[in-house]
Amino acid sequence: MSPSKKIVNNLIVIPSLFIGIFLACSNEMEDLEIEPISNDYDISPILTKFEGTGLSFEISGEKVIFTTQDLPNHTSPYWPSDNALYSEYNGNNPDYRKNPNTIASQNIVLTIPLYPSEASYHQPTPLGAIGISRNGVVFYNQYAGPDQPLTTEINSFDQWAGHPQMRGEYHYHIEPIYLTTTFGEDAFLGLLSDGFPVYGPVENDHVITNEDLDAYHGHFSVTVDFPEGIYHYHINNEDPYLNGNGFFGTPGSITK
Numbered sequence: 001m002s003p004s005k006k007i008v009n010n011l012i013v014i015p016s017l018f019i020g021i022f023l024a025c026s027n028e029m030e031d032l033e034i035e036p037i038s039n040d041y042d043i044s045p046i047l048t049k050f051e052g053t054g055l056s057f058e059i060s061g062e063k064v065i066f067t068t069q070d071l072p073n074h075t076s077p078y079w080p081s082d083n084a085l086y087s088e089y090n091g092n093n094p095d096y097r098k099n100p101n102t103i104a105s106q107n108i109v110l111t112i113p114l115y116p117s118e119a120s121y122h123q124p125t126p127l128g129a130i131g132i133s134r135n136g137v138v139f140y141n142q143y144a145g146p147d148q149p150l151t152t153e154i155n156s157f158d159q160w161a162g163h164p165q166m167r168g169e170y171h172y173h174i175e176p177i178y179l180t181t182t183f184g185e186d187a188f189l190g191l192l193s194d195g196f197p198v199y200g201p202v203e204n205d206h207v208i209t210n211e212d213l214d215a216y217h218g219h220f221s222v223t224v225d226f227p228e229g230i231y232h233y234h235i236n237n238e239d240p241y242l243n244g245n246g247f248f249g250t251p252g253s254i255t256k
């Protein structure tokens with residue numbers, strides 16, 4: 001980060017500290033212990049967990065800008081057969097059927113709020129990329145196309161539960177098994193474009209079901225990375241898997 005950017009960031013931080021102190025003073029102490037002072041969270045502590053092929057990020061003001069080639073750092077039958085990561089399907093779905101697509105390098109830029117907060121209007125997630133996993137592969141929602149469930153599409157997921165679409169854009173709709181195998185079923189897996197984190201299907205040794213989650217497929221609680229608590233999504237094995245009725249916060253922009 002350049003020195004001038006640091007100054008700009010500090011200028012933003014200092015006024016918000018004053019606002020925080022002002023709000024704290026205007027609240028009763030017992031309220032403070034129950035409710036967060038503001039609706040804003042700060043996701044900067046988890047940015048160092050992003051690491052992948054052709055993946056980088058930079059902080060610009062109150063945004064984090066990811067640039068990704070969207071290339072999985074794991075094996076797949078969807079790699080070109082001369083790629084070192086090419087492998088035959090070795091998952092356990094007896095109905096597996098490879099789709100005709102091949103993984104291809106992309107240039108996807110995601111501009112995501114660094115201090116996400118709940119939106120007053122919860123926008124539905126679009127088709128295509130809705131967020132980024134920690135290895136730079138994009139997340140998609142629970143639909144194969146407009147109002148089409150994943151029912152048949154699921155059979156083309158590779159052994160790590162991802163697959164490429166027509167232009168070779170590899171993506172995860174459901175639990176990215178490579179990431180939960182590598183980092184744990186309760187680990188941080190990535191971000192949706194509204195800046196809220198995505199976690200695996202387990203929390204405090206409890207398997208998360210849809211009953212534990214709100215309409216957007218998330219909830220507020222403490223996580224290992226956010227000891228003060230944060231709103232976060234969980235990806236689990238029940239439809240809608242990752243996101244329900246839209247973004248909890250305001251989505252940033254995704255361009256290709």
Ligand SMILES: [Zn+2]
Nearest residue numbers: 140153171173
């Ligand atoms: Zn898909």
Ligand SMILES: [Zn+2]
Nearest residue numbers: 203219221234
């Ligand atoms: Zn949770």
